[in-house]
Amino acid sequence: MINLNIEKTFGFISKEKVSAYEAEVKAAQEMLEKGTGKGNDFLGWLHLPSSITKEHLADLNATAKVLRDNCEVVIVAGIGGSYLGARAVIEALSNSFTWLQNKKTDPIMIYAGHNISEDYLYELTEYLKDKKFGVINISKSGTTTETALAFRLLKKQCEDQRGKETAKKVIVAVTDAKKGAARVTADKEGYKTFIIPDNVGGRFSVLTPVGLLPIAVAGFDIEKLVAGAADMEKACGSDVAFAKNPAAIYAATRNELYRNGKKIEILVNFCPKLHYVSEWWKQLYGESEGKDNKGIFPASVDFSTDLHSMGQWIQEGERSIFETVISVEKVNHKLKVPSDEANLDGLNFLAGKRVDEVNKMAELGTQLAHVDGGVPNMRIVLPELTEYNIGGLLYFFEKACGISGYLLGVNPFNQPGVEAYKKNMFALLNKPGYEEESKAIQARL
Numbered sequence: 001m002i003n004l005n006i007e008k009t010f011g012f013i014s015k016e017k018v019s020a021y022e023a024e025v026k027a028a029q030e031m032l033e034k035g036t037g038k039g040n041d042f043l044g045w046l047h048l049p050s051s052i053t054k055e056h057l058a059d060l061n062a063t064a065k066v067l068r069d070n071c072e073v074v075i076v077a078g079i080g081g082s083y084l085g086a087r088a089v090i091e092a093l094s095n096s097f098t099w100l101q102n103k104k105t106d107p108i109m110i111y112a113g114h115n116i117s118e119d120y121l122y123e124l125t126e127y128l129k130d131k132k133f134g135v136i137n138i139s140k141s142g143t144t145t146e147t148a149l150a151f152r153l154l155k156k157q158c159e160d161q162r163g164k165e166t167a168k169k170v171i172v173a174v175t176d177a178k179k180g181a182a183r184v185t186a187d188k189e190g191y192k193t194f195i196i197p198d199n200v201g202g203r204f205s206v207l208t209p210v211g212l213l214p215i216a217v218a219g220f221d222i223e224k225l226v227a228g229a230a231d232m233e234k235a236c237g238s239d240v241a242f243a244k245n246p247a248a249i250y251a252a253t254r255n256e257l258y259r260n261g262k263k264i265e266i267l268v269n270f271c272p273k274l275h276y277v278s279e280w281w282k283q284l285y286g287e288s289e290g291k292d293n294k295g296i297f298p299a300s301v302d303f304s305t306d307l308h309s310m311g312q313w314i315q316e317g318e319r320s321i322f323e324t325v326i327s328v329e330k331v332n333h334k335l336k337v338p339s340d341e342a343n344l345d346g347l348n349f350l351a352g353k354r355v356d357e358v359n360k361m362a363e364l365g366t367q368l369a370h371v372d373g374g375v376p377n378m379r380i381v382l383p384e385l386t387e388y389n390i391g392g393l394l395y396f397f398e399k400a401c402g403i404s405g406y407l408l409g410v411n412p413f414n415q416p417g418v419e420a421y422k423k424n425m426f427a428l429l430n431k432p433g434y435e436e437e438s439k440a441i442q443a444r445l
């Protein structure tokens with residue numbers, strides 16, 4: 001279970017002011033529970049962990065086995081909420097170099113449909129030429145251009161390379177029950193499909209088949225992931241006292257910081273495996289809160305890597321930021337710094353120490369330096385990188401996001417702003433149905 005510490009924000013905001021959010025948070029929790037707030041048709045994530053059945057997990061694991069048995073590479077085609085959650089979990093739990101090892105017990109997971117780079121797609125299709133590959137096509141709307149484009153290429157290549165019958169077996173669709181082109185194709189081709197519930201938005205969908213299927217295919221235990229999320233659902237429940245509820249405290253603290261001019265939250269890790277947890281978190285908070293000309297800007301850094309690039313800005317730039325650090329208490333492996341008689345690099349003062357001890361001192365030193373430099377600091381401790389803990393972390397962030405959005409006074413469950421670029425792109429590409437927009441945009445060029 002995670003542990004949240006907000007002590008190092010108290011030089012900047014007061015404990016009393018955070019505690020004073022209790023009533024506001026209670027109201028936000030009630031809006032979520034009773035479905036009386038904005039975006040109330042998208043609350044399916046709220047009690048999702050505790051409602052996932054054993055049968056559903058067994059169905060996912062059975063499909064994952066088909067892909068694992070028949071594929072050396074599996075492509076997860078999706079964008080935003082339709083790939084970030086899966087990638088966040090898979091990368092957090094994977095050996096950093098698995099994909100380079102010769103003896104593989106799990107399929108290589110590759111992501112596509114999250115960009116429109118011709119080089120990326122060309123290089124991917126080239127790489128796949130001699131591979132037994134499968135595809136998980138993930139799109140809630142079933143019409144997202146980036147994903148549909150990649151899937152068109154991958155479907156054709158899979159059928160050409162592996163034959164239509166095998167392709168049918170190794171292509172799985174995760175999409176809406178009825179709507180969208182991905183559903184039409186899956187039904188027509190007879191693919192195995194999983195449904196994304198109507199009332200779960202993309203960025204809250206990691207615990208639906210959107211995240212669970214790829215995570216199971218990659219070889220991780222989705223039962224433990226869901227168990228961790230379910231325990232966190234309890235720990236962050238509306239019946240848990242404000243002071244003991246981590247989602248409530250996190251939501252209150254970040255809103256109090258925002259109201260005091262801290263407009264940017266930087267999610268920090270000291271473990272590169274967590275890079276995609278930050279990417280997932282950025283979409284979750286960015287799409288949920290960045291609207292009506294309001295919202296904390298969610299940013300992220302990987303330390304100590306980025307201390308050597310962004311560290312200067314964070315230490316001495318404009319004081320409009322705060323940090324939320326995810327700290328992993330216990331690493332998976334042991335590696336000690338060797339001693340060296342010549343000591344040419346002068347590192348013998350570290351000899352015999354675990355590498356993680358050096359990392360932890362970098363973490364502590366950074367926290368003290370940044371707080372001294374005027375950066376409020378929250379700390380989330382994860383006991384270990386396991387399915388259970390990651391499941392808990394993801395649900396914690398989701399619950400806090402729902403509360404935080406209501407504290408901010410926005411609808412945390414829509415994303416009208418992302419349509420603007422799509423409309424222009426379709427107009428520029430002369431998509432049927434966009435004739436008027438095409439004319440108007442051409443006149444502006």
Ligand SMILES: O=P(O)(O)OC[C@H]1O[C@](O)(CO)[C@@H](O)[C@@H]1O
Nearest residue numbers: 080081082139140141144202418
């Ligand atoms: O699952 P879909 O419908 O392809 O959408 C992918 C992503 O695109 C968005 O709809 C934004 O356009 C996100 O909210 C979503 O996670």
